[in-house]
Amino acid sequence: MCDNGVHGNNSPKQKEQGKTKVCSKCGETKPVNEFHKLKHGKYGVRTACKVCSKAYSAKYYAENVEKERSRMAKWRSENAEKHLACVKKWQRANPDRKRAYNQRRRANKRNAPGDFTAAEWKAKLEYYGYRCRYCGIHKSETNEGWLEADHAIPLSRGGANFISNIVPACKSCNCSKGTKTFTEFLNEQ
Secondary structure, three states, rough: OOOOOOOOOOOHHHHHHEEEEEOOOOOOEEEHHHHEEEOOOHHEEOOOOOHHHHHHHHHHHHHHHHHHHHHHHHHHHHHHHHHHHHHHHHHHHHHHHHHHHHHHHHHHHHHOOOOOHHHHHHHHHHHHHOOOOOOOOOOOOOOOOOOOEEEEHHHHHHOOOOOOHHHEEEEEOOOOOOOOOHHHHHOOO
């Protein structure tokens, strides 16, 4: 029998399951999987549990916001290529979230009320069958391979950035529509 009470040739995770450790911050005894890994720590974990570590980090950041922003800005400027590569990698892996971010940024610049999430946008796309609301083209048939979030009442005419004011549109229809409302554009067709 192993020292942790687990029989046979088990994986490290199985061996970890029986081990516990006392958190240096809250004093509670917790399983070692509730601690962040640390190569040279006892059982290979840190002294404080994940909950206490997160609370400490949040408190430190709140007390040192300007210092941390400055440190990150310095790191980004010194590692511009590395930072840009990370950003581009994230954008390629998350195209819908990138577009939602850009949409929020545009709406914020115009002080438009409302916001919508990538999940809400995905639900809207599913509702319309991944087709342009105006011409009916499927997203896979577009040159871009995706549909844009179009404001039925444009932001420039006082429209909100709520998901209820958003319809999927191909790039061609969205560009043609411009600052017209949904009904103005449909009446032209």
